[in-house]
Amino acid sequence: MPDNFESFIQQHRDDFDVPGPSPRVWDALERELQESGKGKVVRxxxxxxxxxxxxxxxxxxxxxxxxxxxxxxxxxxxxxxLSPDMQEAKGYYTSRINEKLELINAYPAEELGLDSAARKELEVRNDTYKALERELKNNPGNERIRAAMVRYYQLKIDLLDKILEELHEKHVTPGQTKKRYEAEI
Incomplete structure:
Protein backbone atom coordinates (compact mmCIF):
# COMPACT_ATOMS: atom_id res chain seq x y z
CA MET A 1 0.00 0.00 0.00
CA PRO A 2 2.71 2.56 0.80
CA ASP A 3 4.41 1.85 -2.52
CA ASN A 4 1.12 2.27 -4.27
CA PHE A 5 0.49 5.62 -2.55
CA GLU A 6 3.95 6.91 -3.38
CA SER A 7 3.63 5.90 -6.99
CA PHE A 8 0.26 7.68 -7.14
CA ILE A 9 1.83 10.88 -5.79
CA GLN A 10 4.72 10.59 -8.26
CA GLN A 11 2.35 10.17 -11.19
CA HIS A 12 0.07 13.07 -10.27
CA ARG A 13 2.66 15.47 -8.94
CA ASP A 14 1.81 18.16 -11.46
CA ASP A 15 -1.83 18.10 -10.37
CA PHE A 16 -0.83 18.82 -6.75
CA ASP A 17 1.34 21.81 -7.66
CA VAL A 18 -1.42 24.34 -8.20
CA PRO A 19 -0.18 27.84 -8.90
CA GLY A 20 -1.28 30.62 -6.47
CA PRO A 21 -3.48 33.53 -7.37
CA SER A 22 -2.27 35.78 -10.12
CA PRO A 23 -0.42 39.02 -9.27
CA ARG A 24 -3.48 40.95 -10.41
CA VAL A 25 -5.55 39.37 -7.57
CA TRP A 26 -2.88 40.25 -5.00
CA ASP A 27 -2.72 43.87 -6.21
CA ALA A 28 -6.50 44.23 -5.97
CA LEU A 29 -6.50 42.76 -2.45
CA GLU A 30 -3.74 45.13 -1.32
CA ARG A 31 -5.62 48.17 -2.67
CA GLU A 32 -8.78 47.06 -0.86
CA LEU A 33 -6.93 46.64 2.43
CA GLN A 34 -5.27 50.04 2.14
CA GLU A 35 -8.61 51.75 1.54
CA SER A 36 -10.31 50.15 4.53
CA GLY A 37 -7.17 50.25 6.73
CA LYS A 38 -8.82 52.43 9.34
CA GLY A 39 -11.87 51.05 11.09
CA LYS A 40 -14.99 53.05 11.78
CA VAL A 41 -14.01 53.63 15.39
CA VAL A 42 -10.58 54.93 14.44
CA ARG A 43 -12.05 57.24 11.80
CA LEU A 82 -15.82 57.81 68.89
CA SER A 83 -17.36 58.79 72.16
CA PRO A 84 -18.28 62.45 72.67
CA ASP A 85 -15.67 62.91 75.39
CA MET A 86 -12.90 61.70 73.03
CA GLN A 87 -14.17 64.01 70.31
CA GLU A 88 -14.10 66.92 72.73
CA ALA A 89 -10.58 66.02 73.92
CA LYS A 90 -9.42 65.62 70.33
CA GLY A 91 -10.77 69.05 69.38
CA TYR A 92 -9.26 70.75 72.44
CA TYR A 93 -5.79 69.23 72.16
CA THR A 94 -5.65 69.56 68.38
CA SER A 95 -6.40 73.28 68.57
CA ARG A 96 -3.72 73.82 71.22
CA ILE A 97 -1.15 71.83 69.25
CA ASN A 98 -1.95 73.72 66.07
CA GLU A 99 -1.55 77.08 67.88
CA LYS A 100 1.88 76.06 69.13
CA LEU A 101 2.88 74.75 65.70
CA GLU A 102 1.93 78.09 64.18
CA LEU A 103 4.18 79.87 66.68
CA ILE A 104 7.05 77.50 65.88
CA ASN A 105 6.52 77.84 62.12
CA ALA A 106 6.74 81.63 62.47
CA TYR A 107 10.48 81.21 62.96
CA PRO A 108 12.71 80.89 59.89
CA ALA A 109 13.59 77.27 59.06
CA GLU A 110 17.34 77.86 59.45
CA GLU A 111 16.86 79.14 63.02
CA LEU A 112 14.76 76.13 64.05
CA GLY A 113 17.41 73.59 63.19
CA LEU A 114 14.78 70.94 62.44
CA ASP A 115 14.96 68.71 59.40
CA SER A 116 11.88 67.60 57.47
CA ALA A 117 11.54 64.35 59.45
CA ALA A 118 11.53 66.24 62.75
CA ARG A 119 8.98 68.73 61.42
CA LYS A 120 6.76 65.84 60.30
CA GLU A 121 6.93 64.32 63.78
CA LEU A 122 5.83 67.62 65.30
CA GLU A 123 2.60 67.57 63.30
CA VAL A 124 -0.52 66.32 65.05
CA ARG A 125 -1.23 63.39 62.74
CA ASN A 126 2.08 61.54 62.72
CA ASP A 127 2.59 57.76 62.65
CA THR A 128 2.12 57.33 66.41
CA TYR A 129 -1.15 59.22 66.30
CA LYS A 130 -2.40 57.16 63.35
CA ALA A 131 -1.57 53.91 65.15
CA LEU A 132 -3.42 55.06 68.28
CA GLU A 133 -6.38 56.20 66.19
CA ARG A 134 -6.58 52.80 64.45
CA GLU A 135 -6.49 51.03 67.80
CA LEU A 136 -9.19 53.33 69.17
CA LYS A 137 -11.42 52.59 66.18
CA ASN A 138 -10.89 48.85 66.61
CA ASN A 139 -11.53 49.02 70.37
CA PRO A 140 -13.67 52.11 71.06
CA GLY A 141 -14.48 51.11 74.64
CA ASN A 142 -10.90 50.39 75.73
CA GLU A 143 -9.96 52.89 78.45
CA ARG A 144 -6.22 52.16 78.13
CA ILE A 145 -6.24 53.26 74.50
CA ARG A 146 -8.25 56.39 75.36
CA ALA A 147 -5.78 57.23 78.12
CA ALA A 148 -2.87 56.63 75.73
CA MET A 149 -4.46 58.98 73.20
CA VAL A 150 -4.86 61.74 75.80
CA ARG A 151 -1.31 61.12 77.04
CA TYR A 152 -0.06 61.41 73.46
CA TYR A 153 -1.73 64.83 73.15
CA GLN A 154 -0.25 65.96 76.47
CA LEU A 155 3.26 64.82 75.55
CA LYS A 156 2.98 66.55 72.18
CA ILE A 157 1.98 69.82 73.90
CA ASP A 158 4.83 69.46 76.42
CA LEU A 159 7.33 68.90 73.61
CA LEU A 160 6.07 71.92 71.67
CA ASP A 161 6.22 74.04 74.85
CA LYS A 162 9.87 73.05 75.39
CA ILE A 163 10.73 73.87 71.79
CA LEU A 164 9.05 77.26 72.13
CA GLU A 165 10.92 77.96 75.39
CA GLU A 166 14.26 77.21 73.75
CA LEU A 167 13.37 79.39 70.78
CA HIS A 168 12.42 82.26 73.10
CA GLU A 169 15.69 81.91 75.00
CA LYS A 170 17.88 81.71 71.88
CA HIS A 171 16.09 84.11 69.58
CA VAL A 172 13.91 87.10 69.73
CA THR A 173 10.43 86.15 68.54
CA PRO A 174 9.23 87.64 65.26
CA GLY A 175 6.58 89.68 67.11
CA GLN A 176 9.15 91.08 69.54
CA THR A 177 11.43 92.05 66.65
CA LYS A 178 8.62 94.01 65.08
CA LYS A 179 7.84 95.75 68.40
CA ARG A 180 11.52 96.54 68.95
CA TYR A 181 11.82 98.13 65.51
CA GLU A 182 8.62 100.12 66.03
CA ALA A 183 9.99 101.39 69.35
CA GLU A 184 13.23 102.48 67.70
CA ILE A 185 11.41 104.34 64.95
Missing part, protein backbone atom coordinates in the same frame (compact mmCIF):
# COMPACT_ATOMS: atom_id res chain seq x y z
CA UNK A 44 -14.61 58.58 14.30
CA UNK A 45 -11.88 59.09 16.90
CA UNK A 46 -9.76 60.98 14.38
CA UNK A 47 -12.63 63.37 13.76
CA UNK A 48 -13.79 63.70 17.37
CA UNK A 49 -10.62 63.28 19.43
CA UNK A 50 -11.31 66.41 21.49
CA UNK A 51 -14.77 65.19 22.46
CA UNK A 52 -13.35 61.81 23.44
CA UNK A 53 -10.68 63.48 25.58
CA UNK A 54 -13.30 65.62 27.36
CA UNK A 55 -15.44 62.56 28.04
CA UNK A 56 -12.42 60.70 29.41
CA UNK A 57 -11.54 63.60 31.73
CA UNK A 58 -15.14 63.84 32.93
CA UNK A 59 -15.22 60.12 33.69
CA UNK A 60 -11.96 60.32 35.65
CA UNK A 61 -13.24 63.33 37.60
CA UNK A 62 -16.53 61.59 38.37
CA UNK A 63 -14.68 58.52 39.64
CA UNK A 64 -12.38 60.65 41.80
CA UNK A 65 -15.30 62.62 43.20
CA UNK A 66 -17.16 59.42 44.00
CA UNK A 67 -14.10 57.98 45.75
CA UNK A 68 -13.46 61.13 47.79
CA UNK A 69 -17.10 61.44 48.81
CA UNK A 70 -17.24 57.82 49.90
CA UNK A 71 -13.95 58.18 51.79
CA UNK A 72 -15.20 61.34 53.55
CA UNK A 73 -18.43 59.61 54.58
CA UNK A 74 -16.43 56.72 56.06
CA UNK A 75 -14.23 59.15 57.97
CA UNK A 76 -17.29 60.96 59.36
CA UNK A 77 -18.78 57.64 60.44
CA UNK A 78 -15.52 56.69 62.15
CA UNK A 79 -15.40 60.02 63.97
CA UNK A 80 -19.03 59.64 65.00
CA UNK A 81 -18.20 56.21 66.41
Missing amino acids: LMAKNWFKAAVIAVLLVNAAALFYLTKNKEQHQQEVAA
